[in-house]
Amino acid sequence: MHFTRRQALLTASAAALAGCASASNGAGADQGAALNAFFEDAFEQAIVSSPQLATSLGDRRGYGQWDDPSDAAARAQLDARIASRNEMRRRFNPETLSPGDRLSYRLYDHGVTRSEEGWRWRNHGYIFNHMGGAQSGVPSFLGGWSEEVGVYAFWDARRHTRFSQKSPSLQVHLNTLETAGSVGLATQLRPTAEGEEVVVSVSTGSLLWYLENGVQLHNSQSDATAVADLVDATPEDERAFLDSSKSESQTARRYDLVETMRAFRDAQFRPAVLHAYGYRCAVCNCDLKLVDAAHIVPVSHPSSIDDVTNGIALCRLHHGAFDNALLGFQSSFRIVVNPQTVRRLQEIGLATGIDQFRNQLPELIRVPASIEARPSPQLLRLGLQLRGFPSDLIC
Ligand SMILES: [Zn+2]
Numbered sequence: 331m332h333f334t335r336r337q338a339l340l341t342a343s344a345a346a347l348a349g350c351a352s353a354s355n356g357a358g359a360d361q362g363a364a365l366n367a368f369f370e371d372a373f374e375q376a377i378v379s380s381p382q383l384a385t386s387l388g389d390r391r392g393y394g395q396w397d398d399p400s401d402a403a404a405r406a407q408l409d410a411r412i413a414s415r416n417e418m419r420r421r422f423n424p425e426t427l428s429p430g431d432r433l434s435y436r437l438y439d440h441g442v443t444r445s446e447e448g449w450r451w452r453n454h455g456y457i458f459n460h461m462g463g464a465q466s467g468v469p470s471f472l473g474g475w476s477e478e479v480g481v482y483a484f485w486d487a488r489r490h491t492r493f494s495q496k497s498p499s500l501q502v503h504l505n506t507l508e509t510a511g512s513v514g515l516a517t518q519l520r521p522t523a524e525g526e527e528v529v530v531s532v533s534t535g536s537l538l539w540y541l542e543n544g545v546q547l548h549n550s551q552s553d554a555t556a557v558a559d560l561v562d563a564t565p566e567d568e569r570a571f572l573d574s575s576k577s578e579s580q581t582a583r584r585y586d587l588v589e590t591m592r593a594f595r596d597a598q599f600r601p602a603v604l605h606a607y608g609y610r611c612a613v614c615n616c617d618l619k620l621v622d623a624a625h626i627v628p629v630s631h632p633s634s635i636d637d638v639t640n641g642i643a644l645c646r647l648h649h650g651a652f653d654n655a656l657l658g659f660q661s662s663f664r665i666v667v668n669p670q671t672v673r674r675l676q677e678i679g680l681a682t683g684i685d686q687f688r689n690q691l692p693e694l695i696r697v698p699a700s701i702e703a704r705p706s707p708q709l710l711r712l713g714l715q716l717r718g719f720p721s722d723l724i725c
Contacts (some may be wrong), residue, residue, distance in 0.1 A: 607643030661707030
């Protein structure tokens with residue numbers, strides 16, 4: 331670990347402190363003078379081993395030279411500091427030093443010990459300061475946790491890269507947090523001196539989604555207020571939202587917002603459906619990590635919603651059969667096979683195994699115990715209609 335400028339200055343000020351204290355304390359004067367000389371040596375050693383440090387302090391001895399950036403050189407420098415600290419511990423007893431000298435002793439000891447302990451973490455640093463610039467290449471988040479509501483709040487990190495007297499505090503409304511607690515996500519506009527900032531609040535279940543996609547929401551500007559409606563929007567709602575744009579740039583921004591919110595609903599839909607069905611296929615009860623969350627009314631339809639009542643957990647086989655309009659579910663949860671699809675498959679010679687497939691189907695699908703999580707009868711009927719089932723089977 332390099333001897334940083336701050337540490338050098340700390341040493342320098344420690345030496346100065348030692349100097350002051352020793353001058354005014356007769357009993358500890360010898361000890362103080364010796365400690366002062368010791369710090370001068372340690373400081374000199376640091377200057378000699380780091381030409382860049384020397385130059386930055388106005389000492390021209392290493393002018394035009396670079397530090398050795400190797401790990402070995404950093405280790406050697408740290409070892410020298412450890413040896414120096416151990417020597418200090420051997421030669422001086424802090425209890426007999428004047429209060430000022432004791433403070434200098436402890437500051438130096440603490441600085442070296444911290445570097446010693448920090449050595450194993452030397453390659454795990456994350457530069458989050460404004461000048462270091464690493465944050466320009468990796469996403470930065472600025473967030474907090476509300477103990478009271480149990481949700482996270484995130485501010486627009488780009489607006490807070492430096493301290494500004496104009497926005498001295500980070501705030502969020504309680505009702506934003508509470509909405510996020512109940513629906514998983516909420517946004518709020520917060521006036522700042524540099525325009526409005528979009529604050530995003532998410533539940534613990536939506537945290538990963540936010541870190542991956544949700545940062546986009548900070549770009550939504552005045553449309554952030556539409557997020558509340560887009561949380562459970564149908565494709566029709568999305569279309570109306572896009573159509574009401576007042577400029578091309580607003581339309582482009584709204585497309586991004588619609589995409590982001592689709593990803594949000596998708597991220598909510600899958601776990602909610604799988605959880606409701608106990609991670610098992612509603613038809614064959616298999617798990618085998620082959621279970622998907624299927625939409626009853628397909629995503630492309632204007633009435634499709636990403637709610638658990640429009641979902642059903644199906645294994646790959648039964649999901650495929652459902653999507654191919656071979657399989658359907660009536661509002662009474664009865665399982666039906668589409669005779670028109672079977673006929674079409676027979677005509678093209680791809681109906682092998684249909685009898686076995688049909689014979690293995692139970693009479694009813696297994697639905698969640700909670701009534702609110704069961705498929706909506708209305709959506710089930712629409713699902714059959716959209717899959718081309720004959721009208722006598724749509725009920
Ligand atoms: Zn199945």
